[in-house]
Amino acid sequence: MELRDLIGSIEFPKMALIIPELIVLLTGFLIFTLDLIFKRANYRLYTWISVVGYFMAMLYIAFNPSLSGSTFYGLYVRDYFSSFLQFFMILLTIFVLAFTYHYYKQKLSLYREFYYILSFALVSAMFLASSYNLITLYVALEGVSISFYILTALLRGDFNAKEGAFKYLILGGLSIALASYGAVFMYIYAGSLDLQKILTYSGQNKDLLILGLVFFLIGFAIKIGAVPFHFWLPDAYQGAPTPITAYMASVGKLAFFAPVVRIMPLVQEHFAYAWVITVGIISAMTMLYGNLVALVQKDVKRLLAYSSIAHSGYILAGIAVAKAIGLKAVLYFLVAYALMGAGSFLLLALLERNPQWENRMEEFSGLRFSMPWIAVSFMIFMFSLLGVPPSVGFVGKALVFTALSFDRLWWLAFVMILSTGISTGYYVRLVVLTFMKESSKSIKVESSLAEKVVIFVLTLSVVILGAVPIIIWSFASQSADILFKR
Amino acid sequence: MEKLGAQFPLISISMLIPTLGSFFVVLLPERFTKGISLISTGITFLISLYSLTLFDFSKGDVVQFYEHYPIIPELGISLSLGLDGLSMLMYLLTTLVSLVAVLWSVRDKQINHRIKEYFLWFLLTESFLIGVFASWDLIVFYVFYELTLVPMLFVIGIWGYKLRLYSAYKFFIYIFISSLFLLLGTVSLAVQHYKLFGRFSFSYFDLMNNDYPLGLGIFLFMLFFIAFAVKTPIVPFHTWLPDAHGEAPTAGSIVLAAILLKMGTYALFRFNIGLFPKVVAFLMPILVLWGIFSIMMASWFTISQKNLKRFVAYSSISHMGFVVTSMFLLNLEGFRASIMEMFAHGLTSASLFMIAGFIYNRLHSFNMDALKGSAKFMPLFAIITVITAYSSMGLPGGSSFWGKFLTVLSAREYTTQLALLVIAGAFFSVIYMLYLMKVLFLDTKEESRLVHFADIRGFKLSAFLLLVIPMFMVGLLPSLFFNIFDMSVKKLLLYVMHKLIGG
Numbered sequence: 010m011e012l013r014d015l016i017g018s019i020e021f022p023k024m025a026l027i028i029p030e031l032i033v034l035l036t037g038f039l040i041f042t043l044d045l046i047f048k049r050a051n052y053r054l055y056t057w058i059s060v061v062g063y064f065m066a067m068l069y070i071a072f073n074p075s076l077s078g079s080t081f082y083g084l085y086v087r088d089y090f091s092s093f094l095q096f097f098m099i100l101l102t103i104f105v106l107a108f109t110y111h112y113y114k115q116k117l118s119l120y121r122e123f124y125y126i127l128s129f130a131l132v133s134a135m136f137l138a139s140s141y142n143l144i145t146l147y148v149a150l151e152g153v154s155i156s157f158y159i160l161t162a163l164l165r166g167d168f169n170a171k172e173g174a175f176k177y178l179i180l181g182g183l184s185i186a187l188a189s190y191g192a193v194f195m196y197i198y199a200g201s202l203d204l205q206k207i208l209t210y211s212g213q214n215k216d217l218l219i220l221g222l223v224f225f226l227i228g229f230a231i232k233i234g235a236v237p238f239h240f241w242l243p244d245a246y247q248g249a250p251t252p253i254t255a256y257m258a259s260v261g262k263l264a265f266f267a268p269v270v271r272i273m274p275l276v277q278e279h280f281a282y283a284w285v286i287t288v289g290i291i292s293a294m295t296m297l298y299g300n301l302v303a304l305v306q307k308d309v310k311r312l313l314a315y316s317s318i319a320h321s322g323y324i325l326a327g328i329a330v331a332k333a334i335g336l337k338a339v340l341y342f343l344v345a346y347a348l349m350g351a352g353s354f355l356l357l358a359l360l361e362r363n364p365q366w367e368n369r370m371e372e373f374s375g376l377r378f379s380m381p382w383i384a385v386s387f388m389i390f391m392f393s394l395l396g397v398p399p400s401v402g403f404v405g406k407a408l409v410f411t412a413l414s415f416d417r418l419w420w421l422a423f424v425m426i427l428s429t430g431i432s433t434g435y436y437v438r439l440v441v442l443t444f445m446k447e448s449s450k451s452i453k454v455e456s457s458l459a460e461k462v463v464i465f466v467l468t469l470s471v472v473i474l475g476a477v478p479i480i481i482w483s484f485a486s487q488s489a490d491i492l493f494k495r
Numbered sequence: 496m497e498k499l500g501a502q503f504p505l506i507s508i509s510m511l512i513p514t515l516g517s518f519f520v521v522l523l524p525e526r527f528t529k530g531i532s533l534i535s536t537g538i539t540f541l542i543s544l545y546s547l548t549l550f551d552f553s554k555g556d557v558v559q560f561y562e563h564y565p566i567i568p569e570l571g572i573s574l575s576l577g578l579d580g581l582s583m584l585m586y587l588l589t590t591l592v593s594l595v596a597v598l599w600s601v602r603d604k605q606i607n608h609r610i611k612e613y614f615l616w617f618l619l620t621e622s623f624l625i626g627v628f629a630s631w632d633l634i635v636f637y638v639f640y641e642l643t644l645v646p647m648l649f650v651i652g653i654w655g656y657k658l659r660l661y662s663a664y665k666f667f668i669y670i671f672i673s674s675l676f677l678l679l680g681t682v683s684l685a686v687q688h689y690k691l692f693g694r695f696s697f698s699y700f701d702l703m704n705n706d707y708p709l710g711l712g713i714f715l716f717m718l719f720f721i722a723f724a725v726k727t728p729i730v731p732f733h734t735w736l737p738d739a740h741g742e743a744p745t746a747g748s749i750v751l752a753a754i755l756l757k758m759g760t761y762a763l764f765r766f767n768i769g770l771f772p773k774v775v776a777f778l779m780p781i782l783v784l785w786g787i788f789s790i791m792m793a794s795w796f797t798i799s800q801k802n803l804k805r806f807v808a809y810s811s812i813s814h815m816g817f818v819v820t821s822m823f824l825l826n827l828e829g830f831r832a833s834i835m836e837m838f839a840h841g842l843t844s845a846s847l848f849m850i851a852g853f854i855y856n857r858l859h860s861f862n863m864d865a866l867k868g869s870a871k872f873m874p875l876f877a878i879i880t881v882i883t884a885y886s887s888m889g890l891p892g893g894s895s896f897w898g899k900f901l902t903v904l905s906a907r908e909y910t911t912q913l914a915l916l917v918i919a920g921a922f923f924s925v926i927y928m929l930y931l932m933k934v935l936f937l938d939t940k941e942e943s944r945l946v947h948f949a950d951i952r953g954f955k956l957s958a959f960l961l962l963v964i965p966m967f968m969v970g971l972l973p974s975l976f977f978n979i980f981d982m983s984v985k986k987l988l989l990y991v992m993h994k995l996i997g998g
Contacts (some may be wrong), residue, residue, distance in 0.1 A: 397642075
């Protein structure tokens with residue numbers, strides 16, 4: 010065979026589909042190269058390069074929402090769902106970037122690695138959201154995880170950061186090992202690496218599939234922070250620099266949930282019941298545990314970390330309903346939590362810039378007087394996390410209730426009511442402290458314009474997207490319909 | 496149910512005006528705050544009176560001023576606002592009581608800090624409350640129902656008395672958790688509608704067509720009932736109320752007692768009876784007896800109170816017992832009694848809380864023993880107190896008379912024994928009111944504590960008059976009010992009977 014024929018038979022990958030990823034990756038490489046060339050780091054330049062690069066990628070997605078297809082021989086899939094998630098991932102990364110410079114400067118740990126590691130994390134997260142292939146998923150999972158370990162440990166002088174990162178490293182490594190172990194079983198079962206083919210394959214040895222799927226999902230459950238695999242999460246979230254915590258709680262959540270959400274439409278008759286029971290029980294444990302432990306926390310950052318676990322539980326409750334309505338609820342809630350989680354942690358990041366601030370609960374008393382607008386936006390985030398209408402948190406919960414009621418999973422609905430009831434305790438306590446207790450100590454932070462804008466946009470979006478839910482809903486609904494039609 | 500579209504979006508405007516007012520309160524300096532609040536609540540009240548003139552009484556069962564804006568078409572969620580006879584009455588009560596609350600707060604000595612925030616919350620509450628009574632979409636109803644919690648949390652927590660933080664927590668946690676059941680129930684109804692008709696809908700009109708097997712019906716009924724029983728409250732679920740009402744500032748208590756409790760009974764009437772007629776008929780004996788139990792227990796609790804505000808709060812529970820009892824008797828007189836009592840109690844309880852607040856301003860105490868003979872020096876105030884107390888106990892000519900009288904009549908339609916039970920409940924409420932009057936007027940004051948009390952005047956007097964005049968109107972010219980809601984009540988009763996016979 011001539012070489013010419015060989016080349017002719019190879020389909021050239023459709024690069025148009027992965028342009029956003031390429032832009033983000035190139036942004037990272039550009040900063041990396043600049044960092045090699047210049048002796049003195051120009052942080053402002055790096056920030057701007059990142060923002061411009063991410064913004065371009067985001068615009069590309071925003072203007073080509075219906076771009077879909079698969080490339081690299083099925084290793085990569087772009088569809089409505091992945092575009093939808095990637096858009097929010099990039100947007101939230103830009104938001105997080107606005108907070109990093111001043112924060113790290115105040116903590117005396119400004120490192121330039123941060124900027125390109127952030128883009129590698131982002132690009133891996135984007136790949137995680139857009140593949141059915143086990144190998145791609147594995148590589149992307151590793152990419153996100155390794156970037157997160159480093160980003161968590163970036164406060165080099167801080168003991169908590171080291172502890173959190175180390176715990177994250179060990180449990181994260183375990184999770185990836187489990188996920189790949191599960192992938193092996195699934196490969197043996199179906200002889201394919203494509204999840205779609207594996208799950209729709211009707212082979213003889215169904216036990217292999219179940220075993221593989223269980224291991225694979227446990228791997229992701231660790232990443233998500235589902236109980237009983239959550240032990241790393243509070244420590245990593247607390248130890249990490251707070252903007253990174255916001256990053257993990259928003260982009261990380263979106264990324265790690267994406268493959269699980271992709272599996273939802275593929276749940277087959279023969280293990281549908283097992284799916285509901287297993288995911289339902291894990292979800293119930295996660296919500297109850299997260300909320301109960303959050304109730305006794307004194308440190309607000311740790312409290313919000315536990316609340317993040319609890320929210321994973323609510324999302325898992327939607328995942329337990331492997332139907333279109335469940336997927337829509339999950340997608341809405343994912344984006345809702347990404348916005349709320351990012352907002353609440355970024356607010357903490359802003360407050361931490363004051364050297365006296367230690368994230369203790371009592372410090373919130375009197376915030377109403379020293380920083381009224383920050384207090385108002387904090388209140389809105391708390392009410393949204395609690396699920397008071399008209400916020401995204403409320404719409405998300407209402408949609409999950411709809412899904413649960415659709416499947417008549419009353420027990421899970423009641424567990425959700427119970428755990429939301431428990432969560433009232435700490436969210437309302439924070440609001441009460443902020444607005445109704447007065448304190449002699451007044452804490453002030455000078456915030457930059459970018460930070461103000463980001464907080465404002467996030468606060469407003471939490472309210473507006475909840476009051477006019479059709480904006481996210483139409484995207485979520487469309488992507489769910491496409492996933493289910495496939 | 497028929498709908499009559501609005502030529503002019505009157506209800507959304509009356510919801511927007513207080514919200515707009517709250518914006519101005521935030522933006523303008525503090526010296527304008529009270530004026531803006533008074534003007535915006537006043538305008539809203541005038542709009543509600545104007546809408547009464549536009550209201551077609553001969554079509555009281557039709558939803559009038561109907562507006563419809565889709566929110567999520569795929570899930571059948573839409574902002575649909577409108578008033579039928581029943582919601583019209585509640586709408587009037589809301590705007591009236593909000594005006595009274597703001598009028599009272601203008602001169603309340605308790606409100607001496609964070610004035611802008613205080614009036615902001617009251618204006619927002621008014622908007623939300625109008626939303627509660629005017630919305631015909633269950634999710635939108637839920638949104639407004641929950642939203643009223645937030646302003647009250649702040650009002651109790653910031654401007655309340657000693658135990659304010661504890662009470663604010665308790666209030667929020669109780670109502671929030673109970674209304675999560677309501678949320679589950681609401682979405683379950685929509686899902687049921689999907690399973691029956693192939694599309695989601697949260698619209699009240701669509702959900703009325705739903706049909707359930709009795710078991711599922713009872714389950715869904717209970718989800719709704721838990722939320723509204725806590726809100727109303729019915730006796731074993733009432734423990735949040737004395738704290739919240741007792742510790743809130745006067746205007747907060749007014750809004751809480753006069754309107755927020757009505758949300759519970761209004762919703763019981765609208766949703767539990769309107770959407771689950773068969774279940775209600777099935778559970779009727781239990782619900783009626785439960786209501787009577789609630790009346791009696793609450794009356795006993797009331798008699799043993801030493802704190803005037805808690806006294807009034809407990810008396811509210813017993814009145815709500817009447818509302819619930821007569822509602823679940825499921826006949827025309829019962830329905831009329833229930834709604835009349837809601838309106839009447841809105842007026843009397845607001846007035847009673849203002850009396851308590853007034854006395855506190857003069858005496859700095861709610862302790863009944865300290866109040867002995869305190870009305871002696873304030874003739875005008877004494878007259879108003881007497882009118883309110885007699886109205887509240889149900890003396891003929893007073894506003895509560897019709898509620899109680901018609902309850903007895905409707906109970907008589909079943910058995911005389913039931914009517915006697917209701918009369919016994921009414922008797923208790925007379926006891927505690929007479930006890931209050933005895934403490935206030937007949938007991939002599941110790942000489943050493945004799946102080947000169949200035950009588951009621953100005954803003955506070957006008958606030959009282961705004962309540963006392965309608966009280967007389969209800970008592971003496973009840974047909975004015977029956978005309979507003981009779982048609983819608985008859986329609987509902989017809990619908991319930993139709994459902995019971997038809998299948």
